[in-house]
Amino acid sequence: KKIMQVNEIKLQLPPSPPQLPIIRNLHQLGALPHQSFMKLSQKYGPVMLLKFGRIPFVIISSAEAAREVLKIHDLNTCNRVQLTGTRKLTYNCLDLAFAPYDDYWRQMRKICVLELFSLKRVQSFRFIREGEVASLMDTISQSASSATPVDLSEKMFALTASIVFRMAFGQIFQGSDLDNHKFEKLIRATEYFMGGFTTEECIPYVGWIIDRLNGYHAKLEKVFHELDTFFEKAINDHLKPERKIQGQEDIIDVMLKIEKDQIKPGEAQITKDNIKAVLLDIFLGGVDTSAITVVWAMSELARNPRLMKKAQEEIRNCIGKKGRVTEDDIDQLPYLKMIIKETLRLHPPSPLLLRETTSHFKVNGYDINPKNLIQVNVWAIGRDPKYWKNPEEFYPERFTNNSIDFKGNNFEYLPFGSGRRICPGIHIGLITSEIALANLLYCFDWKLPNGIKKEDINMEEASGGSLALSKKTALNLVPVNYLQ
Numbered sequence: 001k002k003i004m005q006v007n008e009i010k011l012q013l014p015p016s017p018p019q020l021p022i023i024r025n026l027h028q029l030g031a032l033p034h035q036s037f038m039k040l041s042q043k044y045g046p047v048m049l050l051k052f053g054r055i056p057f058v059i060i061s062s063a064e065a066a067r068e069v070l071k072i073h074d075l076n077t078c079n080r081v082q083l084t085g086t087r088k089l090t091y092n093c094l095d096l097a098f099a100p101y102d103d104y105w106r107q108m109r110k111i112c113v114l115e116l117f118s119l120k121r122v123q124s125f126r127f128i129r130e131g132e133v134a135s136l137m138d139t140i141s142q143s144a145s146s147a148t149p150v151d152l153s154e155k156m157f158a159l160t161a162s163i164v165f166r167m168a169f170g171q172i173f174q175g176s177d178l179d180n181h182k183f184e185k186l187i188r189a190t191e192y193f194m195g196g197f198t199t200e201e202c203i204p205y206v207g208w209i210i211d212r213l214n215g216y217h218a219k220l221e222k223v224f225h226e227l228d229t230f231f232e233k234a235i236n237d238h239l240k241p242e243r244k245i246q247g248q249e250d251i252i253d254v255m256l257k258i259e260k261d262q263i264k265p266g267e268a269q270i271t272k273d274n275i276k277a278v279l280l281d282i283f284l285g286g287v288d289t290s291a292i293t294v295v296w297a298m299s300e301l302a303r304n305p306r307l308m309k310k311a312q313e314e315i316r317n318c319i320g321k322k323g324r325v326t327e328d329d330i331d332q333l334p335y336l337k338m339i340i341k342e343t344l345r346l347h348p349p350s351p352l353l354l355r356e357t358t359s360h361f362k363v364n365g366y367d368i369n370p371k372n373l374i375q376v377n378v379w380a381i382g383r384d385p386k387y388w389k390n391p392e393e394f395y396p397e398r399f400t401n402n403s404i405d406f407k408g409n410n411f412e413y414l415p416f417g418s419g420r421r422i423c424p425g426i427h428i429g430l431i432t433s434e435i436a437l438a439n440l441l442y443c444f445d446w447k448l449p450n451g452i453k454k455e456d457i458n459m460e461e462a463s464g465g466s467l468a469l470s471k472k473t474a475l476n477l478v479p480v481n482y483l484q
């Protein structure tokens, strides 16, 4: 016991803000943890140790420390934390995003990178994206004819949900068991359970009583059952002998083929549960992130008419009177791409990268223990004046002649994460946001609703409810048809 104490004394742990009994730093979490952590880091430094109840969290708030954690010590930090909610909803972590870093994760990652999210596969879904964007533009055009404001937050969610739904299931909402609203409700409920700890996980001995009283486990079971029933039916529909693949394979087709073609020595048997867990990742990773990016971009542009005009001129000069922007055109729209980049700097959909340490290592001279949770504050690093001039200003031009990219090697800019667990959906996420934003800017001019000034656009972030960082209030703008 004495030796252990000596060892503990020798460890130099990162600085911590003062703690209360039992809940420790929980009261400092706030409604928007990335913002609270940024303020705390200004006082306690870029590597801090906080405890939420019994759970130790190391908060990383500088590019240098992020590089140490995500590059030098990537192997020690590429686990994800497994919570009651995530374990249940991912069929005991059979997905990719929450699977522990092991052979199974490697197998799933290979499937995702080579089969599901490869450039070739992403291109094969191009007709879905272009088709859904076109029908959205038609709907918005009707609002333009009657000069009615459009709720872009709702429209963007509906767009990306329809795209992901068709990619995954080869089916449109209409005629399926879920309509758009039911789907959104299910996604929100799932996110609630994926995103948080149970009280028992944070607070020992008494936490379980609170979970019992607020019906946590019963509600979790209900959401799981709803998701499972839906996935089960979708997979069974794909197994019907009369089903013929029309045109392009969808994600379930690809996964079922992998299920049939296996098994390579040493690899896990792919079952229906694996397929369901991967489908869940695609919903949670693919819908909100791209939608939110477009909404933030449009909000920033509505507040900056000069930038909006510049973007529209670039697109309209390139497209002329063609009627729609297609995915072939995107590479000729560098300013549009810079707008997306700048949006992801100021409004990263995942403001905190969440990892779990597997073994001891040091960052900035501080000891980090195994089984600690790491949160890299991508949001704070993206607004740090040390790396960004006038960081609060939305200024896409800052990316002109700038080699910063999304691949996770620029540690001052990590919207898709970094290292072994970097987002495998980068191509889908980017092209979906780009094609949607390009068409919104090409097809319409955008005015503020009567009585609203550009300074009135609410840029506050929403707290809770969604895994991705969305805008607190919906963005309503009035479209004016450009092409008549």
Ligand code: HEM
Residues within 6 Å of the ligand: 096, 097, 098, 109, 281, 282, 285, 286, 287, 289, 290, 293, 348, 349, 350, 353, 354, 414, 415, 416, 417, 418, 419, 420, 421, 422, 423, 424, 425, 426, 428, 429, 430, 433
């Ligand atoms: C703008 C769009 C998107 C953003 C900003 C984004 C961001 C992220 C981030 C920050 C991570 C964690 C990376 C890390 O820990 O280093 C992640 C992981 C992941 N993302 Fe995305 N994502 C986007 C779109 C997508 C799409 C479209 C999909 C799938 C269709 C997807 C699927 C995933 C999966 C499966 C993981 C877990 C990877 C693993 O743990 O190995 N994401 N994403």
